[in-house]
Amino acid sequence: MTLSIKPIIPNYTAGAQSFTGAKSFFDRTYYLSGNPQTNTNGSLLESFLNNASRINQPLVQPADNTTQKPVKRILYTNDLKTLFRHSDAKILAIIPRIFNSKDKNGNEYIDRNEECGTFKNAIERLDEVKADGYNCLHILPINTPGKKQAMGTAGSVYSPLDLLQIDPMLADKNDPRDVKEQFKDFVNECHKRDIKVMLDMPSCASTEMFYAHPEWMAFEQGGMAKTPQGWNDIRMFQPWEDEAKRTLNPKLLELHKQFVDMCIDLGVDGIRADVSRAKPVEFWDVLIKYSRMRDPEFAWLAETYTHEDASPMINMPADRPDDALRAGFDSFYGQYHLFSEWKTASEFMDYIKENLDLTYRVDQGKSAIASFASHDDLSPMFHGGGDYCKLIMGLEATIPMTNMYSVDGFQTGDYYTRPYANTEIPETMTDKNEMEIHYGKLDLFNLSRKPGGKDPSIRDFIRSAHALREKYSDVVGPKGTFIELDKIGDKNDQIIAFARHFEGKTLLVVANKNVNRPVSCKIKVPTLKQSQELKNLLPSYGEKSMLQASDNKLAVSLGAGRIHVFEIDTPNIENYTNKVYKQR
Numbered sequence: 001m002t003l004s005i006k007p008i009i010p011n012y013t014a015g016a017q018s019f020t021g022a023k024s025f026f027d028r029t030y031y032l033s034g035n036p037q038t039n040t041n042g043s044l045l046e047s048f049l050n051n052a053s054r055i056n057q058p059l060v061q062p063a064d065n066t067t068q069k070p071v072k073r074i075l076y077t078n079d080l081k082t083l084f085r086h087s088d089a090k091i092l093a094i095i096p097r098i099f100n101s102k103d104k105n106g107n108e109y110i111d112r113n114e115e116c117g118t119f120k121n122a123i124e125r126l127d128e129v130k131a132d133g134y135n136c137l138h139i140l141p142i143n144t145p146g147k148k149q150a151m152g153t154a155g156s157v158y159s160p161l162d163l164l165q166i167d168p169m170l171a172d173k174n175d176p177r178d179v180k181e182q183f184k185d186f187v188n189e190c191h192k193r194d195i196k197v198m199l200d201m202p203s204c205a206s207t208e209m210f211y212a213h214p215e216w217m218a219f220e221q222g223g224m225a226k227t228p229q230g231w232n233d234i235r236m237f238q239p240w241e242d243e244a245k246r247t248l249n250p251k252l253l254e255l256h257k258q259f260v261d262m263c264i265d266l267g268v269d270g271i272r273a274d275v276s277r278a279k280p281v282e283f284w285d286v287l288i289k290y291s292r293m294r295d296p297e298f299a300w301l302a303e304t305y306t307h308e309d310a311s312p313m314i315n316m317p318a319d320r321p322d323d324a325l326r327a328g329f330d331s332f333y334g335q336y337h338l339f340s341e342w343k344t345a346s347e348f349m350d351y352i353k354e355n356l357d358l359t360y361r362v363d364q365g366k367s368a369i370a371s372f373a374s375h376d377d378l379s380p381m382f383h384g385g386g387d388y389c390k391l392i393m394g395l396e397a398t399i400p401m402t403n404m405y406s407v408d409g410f411q412t413g414d415y416y417t418r419p420y421a422n423t424e425i426p427e428t429m430t431d432k433n434e435m436e437i438h439y440g441k442l443d444l445f446n447l448s449r450k451p452g453g454k455d456p457s458i459r460d461f462i463r464s465a466h467a468l469r470e471k472y473s474d475v476v477g478p479k480g481t482f483i484e485l486d487k488i489g490d491k492n493d494q495i496i497a498f499a500r501h502f503e504g505k506t507l508l509v510v511a512n513k514n515v516n517r518p519v520s521c522k523i524k525v526p527t528l529k530q531s532q533e534l535k536n537l538l539p540s541y542g543e544k545s546m547l548q549a550s551d552n553k554l555a556v557s558l559g560a561g562r563i564h565v566f567e568i569d570t571p572n573i574e575n576y577t578n579k580v581y582k583q584r
Contacts, residue, residue: 089403133466146206150430152445270299288328384515394563409451490521504571512558526576
């Protein structure tokens with residue numbers, strides 16, 4: 001892989017100067033009124049997005065009787081955008097209807113006489129979430145699911161019946177307040193614990209919504225509903241009024257503006273945009289700016305990956321993270337979920353550098369999430385059990401340009417295997433009696449047991465990894481450099497070795513990507529001293545490792561799937577290598 005990253009070396013300014021003149025529309029404040037102006041210094045895409053926002057100007061002007069005013073929060077300040085910018089978010093993804101469900105009979109799904117997850121009983125787990133070190137919840141969609149042509153007996157959370165309606169099942173039936181008031185109370189309880197709330201915005205519609213609102217929907221040439229390949233329970237939106245003229249569908253945009261308003265009115269701090277590539281950059285350019293009129297700190301996370309992992313499918317455009325970030329998104333998914341498929345440590349290191357390179361093409365402060373496993377991915381337990389979970393969590397804590405991310409159940413090693421998988425039950429809320437699941441993944445389609453596994457040691461490691469990230473935020477955050485370290489004798493390229501450095505403070509990270517056997521090699525660590533004490537900042541686990549420091553080298557024999565992080569005394573390490581990279 002050929003990369004265009006320019007090494008950042010002390011007293012080397014040419015590379016930095018080459019970016020000094022680069023500007024984007026993020027560098028200036030544009031007003032959605034007045035005459036279009038030509039930007040002679042910006043890029044073609046910049047001018048395109050700027051003019052597009054003016055073409056769609058009437059769509060973002062609030063009506064006289066609207067409540068679209070800057071949000072005023074009492075005793076709480078949203079700073080989720082800033083957390084993303086500084087790579088300080090530690091995110092846990094949850095599904096409210098199973099987050100704290102009560103499976104009393106142990107059959108792993110919720111019968112009619114049992115209690116599913118609600119916003120009220122979810123509050124019971126918030127102290128646990130806080131103690132684990134998470135400061136943001138990614139809440140998967142809470143809309144009422146469609147019931148026709150459904151997946152599972154509860155319906156997919158990504159097949160909304162109504163984007164502006166919250167599933168009444170999530171309300172505690174003994175609480176007289178309506179479901180939106182109960183959700184607002186849950187959000188307030190999160191905020192009391194300094195936990196941010198990011199709500200998922202579904203990318204498509206249910207079958208029922210398709211028939212109820214054809215003005216929002218996309219059609220094939222023969223008049224049939226347009227669907228993403230392989231998904232029969234959802235229908236695609238039509239973001240264009242006239243694609244040739246690049247003007248947006250005003251009714252669909254208005255619907256999504258109302259969704260944003262609902263989120264902000266309920267106290268939500270940001271939105272995770274499901275399959276963001278399903279809508280063009282012009283759509284997001286308008287919608288994100290609209291949200292920031294009310295809350296400048298309202299954060300946006302794009303589910304978009306990379307050019308290489310574009311997940312091509314019928315009726316769905318390819319991923320373009322650069323465009324999403326330029327359109328206003330603060331963070332994106334990236335492709336760390338491919339870590340288990342990468343054969344060598346170099347593939348992992350190259351991807352880190354590729355992301356750092358991306359920061360020089362977009363506005364400063366953009367980030368990714370370290371989604372080694374999202375709800376769409378197989379449980380990490382299948383890739384090496386608890387040791388693998390600890391390995392990737394240690395990497396999440398130390399790699400640059402990322403916010404840490406886990407899915408509920410990861411804390412204790414849930415395999416997400418279900419004994420009821422694809423069986424039929426008499427009780428259903430949809431037109432299906434089959435309890436369809438995606439094997440080894442969080443259950444999106446049925447009322448399941450609370451996520452959780454049988455390895456509490458993973459939770460202990462998570463807490464230590466989060467604490468490390470917090471303690472060394474200056475080193476592992478955007479200000480710290482990323483230093484790739486050379487290796488000797490790692491013939492199968494399995495050892496991950498890098499340093500993070502900031503203002504004389506260095507963290508040394510060494511890990512064995514191979515989860516099946518120990519691997520040995522020597523690592524070149526410029527200015528390392530033989531007398532260096534090696535005290536692992538993360539808990540020990542699995543097979544024992546052996547490490548021996550000498551001048552400028554570290555000899556290692558790392559246990560299978562082991563990761564070690566050391567603070568070392570190498571204040572001048574950057575002066576003795578040209579493999580120093582920095583986030584813009």
